[in-house]
Every structure is written in C-alpha cells, then in structure tokens.
Amino acid sequence: MTALGTSGTLHLKSLTKRYGAFTAVDNVDLQIQRGEFLTLLGPSGSGKTTILMMLAGFQDITSGDILLDGRSIVQTPAEKRNFGMVFQGYALFPHMSVRENIAYPLSVRKRPKAEIDARVGEMLELVRLTDFAHRLPNEMSGGQQQRVALARALCFAPPVLLLDEPLGALDKKLRVEVQAQLKDIHQRVGTTFVYVTHDQEEALSMSDRIVILQQGRIEQLGTPSDLYQRPRTAFAASFLGKSNFLHRDGATYALRPEKIDLSPAGKGSNANLVSGTVLSVTYFGSQLKYQIAVPGMEAVEVDVDAWRGGGTMAVGADVDLSWADAAAVRLDE
C-alpha cells in the first residue's frame, strides 16, 4: 500500500443512525487504514449506504463519532470534508463537458487555470479518456461515464474516496473489466477507498479488507480470504460465496461446495464421509454443479472441476461425499 501525504485514516466510533424506531446503523466500530481498499458488503437494508452517507456528510449521525486522522469530522459540512465521492449512476453534471466535469472540484476551489489544465490532463490520462475531453456525459457509454466520475472525484487528491455501488449500472462483462481498472487506479493513487457494494465478487476481487454488514451491524471483518476460508456466522458463510451447513455434536459447520470430494458409492476414502444420491447436475464449463440428496440433511451442493474427468455422475446414482477435517468450519452460535 502506498500512501500520499499524511491523511486518510478513518475511525468510526460506536456509529449509530436511527430513523424513529428503526435502527439503520447500530453501534459500528471500525478502523480504516490509510491507503486501504475497504469494502462495505451487505444486502440492501444492511446499513452500508447509510454509513457511506454519514462519512460523506449527507446524513447526520444519531450518536457516536467519525474521526479523520484523530479529529472528529461530524460537525464538518460535506463540502469541507474533502472526500471524493463516486455515486451510483455517476451523477455527472449533464450540462458540462468531460473536461469541465473533472475540472469542477478545482475550479470551485479557485485554483489557477494552468494548474487546473495540468491536473485535468493527468486525470484524463489516468482514466484513459484524453480523446473524450470535449464530449458531454450523455454522449458516452456507461463505462466511460463511470471513469469520468472517478477522475472527477480524484482530481483534487482527496485523502479518502467514497464509492457507492459505482459498477451497479454496468453489464457483467464490463464490470469485471472496470474492477481491474479500479484496483489498478487505487494502487497508483494510494488514496483510501471506501467501497459499498452488495456484489460479493466485486468485494472479493478488489478489497484489502471486507466488512460484512447485516441489519446495521458488523457481521464479520477481515481480508477476502479470511472471510471466505473462515466465516464465523451462517450469514457470512452464505452471503460471501456458497456454503453447505452441517450440524454435528450440537454445533454448525460451513462447508464450501468445492471442498467436497464426490466419488461413486463405496469408493469414498475419508474420515468425513456420507452417502447420498444425485438429485441434479448442471454443466458450467469450468465446473459441474451437483445437488446431492443425503438422508437427514438439506440437499448438499458439490462443485467439481469439469476438467478432472472421471465422467459425470448420472442423476439418481449413489455417491459418497467426503471432505478433509479442515474444510468444515465451525460457526459461532
């Protein structure tokens, strides 16, 4: 992680937001490191956007505090916080050209024209839109508009960039492409990114750390592989990737579909072994996804790499399921 300057450490202390009787954000404590790419991940209504709006200064907080480099910013109005923000739907100024959009944060700060021109040029290069400087936003594709929004938000070198589901409007293929660009830009500018999404793939592929939120509380916090390999709750295990749940000795275990070995009945070889029959099989190119009926359990999902061969198990075939001890993760109650 490379950090520019000294700013960009955020500390959320017991942050709470209530609307009447409804608690949207419930006592959230979070430290965000300088230069970090932190994702707030959760379903709609989990409070992730509310947290972002409180950081941006568009929502009052009910109680708690937000510290930037140790100083409280809750009394600071949005325009004085100097946080860049990329909105869902981009929120570009439709009456301004790409260049004017990107120059806006500098021109409202009354910077000299030469400085603005130089900086806007750099930004256009960063997002590779130099040839589009004179276009209006509605003359560009969604992906290009998204890059304009990013350049505009980064133009004044903010210590923190807030992103509210910025890829939501893009189609799937473009989204994957833009994820890579976003990650690359993050590494080059070294700004702290706080990213809100409900898309687990986005969260896994870009973040340094992920916060899983549910009903206004932090469900679990950690690096992508931490969360994927060692989910602590059933919600975390099923929201980030897929999981089968086993109930053993009064505890619940999460077991990822790809960590289960599937073999014809009688050929299984592991301490953890159950028998079942194939309910369905679906071909996905790289993987075969099986649904297996196991007596006394919900249907178990098993993913098998298609290239391993060994043939497809037919629907109705008897099979053995087995897994290593470490594959089943014990969940908190």
Next chain:
Amino acid sequence: MIAPARPALNPGWILVLPFLLLVGALFIGPIFNVLWISVTDPEPGLGNYTALFTSGSLVKILWTTLRVCVICTVISVILGYCIAYAMVHAAEAKRNKMLSLLLVSFWISVLVRTFSWLMLLGRNGVVNNGLEALGIISAPIGFMRNELGVLIGMVHYMVPYAVLPILASMQSIDGRVVQASRSLGATGAQTFWRVYLPLTRAGVVAAALLVFIINLGFYVIPAVLGGGKVLMVAEYISVQVLVTLQWGTAAMLAALILFGVLALLFLMSRFMKLGTVFGGAKA
C-alpha cells in the same frame, strides 16, 4: 401530406376534416382577415405600419407595453423560481398543500382579483385606511391607478404560470448531482449558480416565454388598475375598434403582436429545442 407510395387519401383525414374546417374558418380565417385589414383599411398600402415611425403616441404605447411586460416577466419568474424551489424541497404532504393553494389562485377570475386589489390598495382601500388610522402616513400611498398598480396585478396573476414549468424542471433534477457538487467541495451558492440554475434553465426559459406572451395581450388588469393612465396595446386596440373605429390601426397592432410572438418563438428555437422547453423536463 400524401405519401407518393400511397396515392389514395388516408380515410383518417375524413374524421379530422370537420375540425380542420372549424379551425380554418374560425381561427386561421380571422387571423388572415386581421392581416388583410391591416394593409387595406382605411386605404390599401402599408400606411398603418409606417404610422409606427411617425406617431409618437403609438410608439409610447408600444414602449409602455414592452416595459411593463418585461418588468412583470422578470419579477414573476424570480418569484416563481423561489416558490418552485420551496415546493420541491418541502415534504410531500406540504408540497401538495402548496400546489393546491397555487392552483386556487390560478383559477380565481382575473376580474375578481383585480377588484380585490383595488379594495386592498386603492386610495380608500384597507391598507391605506389602516396606515392612516395608525398615523404612519398622512396621505394615501398611490398604489393603484399607475404602473405600480398594473405591475402588482399582473405579477400576482402570472406567478402560478411561472411556477409550473420551473417546478417541472426542478423535479427532473437528480438529487445526487447536487450532492456530487457538495462532495466535490462546492459551497451551497456555487452549487446553485453552477449546477442547479443551469439545469433548470429550460424551465426558466419556458416560464419567461409563457409569462411574457400572456402579458402582451393583457387587457383587464391594465385597464382597471392603471386607471386609464397606463395605456397598453390590448386596451388601445379595443379603443380603436369600439370607439374611434380605426380598424386598420387596431389590426396593425394585433398583427405586430402576433409577429412579435412568432419571432420570439423562432429566436428561442434557435437556442434550444422548444419541445424540451414546453415539456419542462430534459430527457
């Protein structure tokens, strides 16, 4: 109207025909009649039009009309903008109340309003009597029977017309654009002048056009509240038609207003699509 590939007349035209005839006979016809009179009465030629350059009273009337209309338009649009802004930012229940109040004032007859103003602001009106009784003034303030009176009455009448197109253009603004401006470091004032106002420009232009064009033809308000001292085109035309019987001059002035309005619309269409102006919102 007939496409070359389809020589037969579309039977749909038969359905529209009665209305076309009606519009032609009762609207287009009279307009041409007015144009015709303006170049034939009292004698053929452009005499009525050249009078514009020679008659001081005609120029004075046109100048008064133009001045009153421009001032009224500016004030109405500014007031309308403020009201629309307040409505857009009010809670929904409150906004509906404000809208119904606006429409009530919209629907009250212009005659009723005009005489109400006389009773309120006339020499023996409620306001002057009240102020005199309180000893604040010794002689009544001349609100009425002058240009101020005409302006008060006209602005009051025109404000709802100004509010509606501006309201529509404000409602079409994406609130996130305003938030984006704030998050990028712009103050409230900067956000207003550089983002909000430009995005409502179509509504402002539509409101100004609407108000100005309606203003040009105002008759009752200048006649009553101006007390004969503020002579505007519509009243003068009526005098020419009914009293002095100079139909040629009246027709010339009517034609002048017609061409003025058309020229205005043409000028505006050069700068922006009229469809977006009168649709209120940009796609």
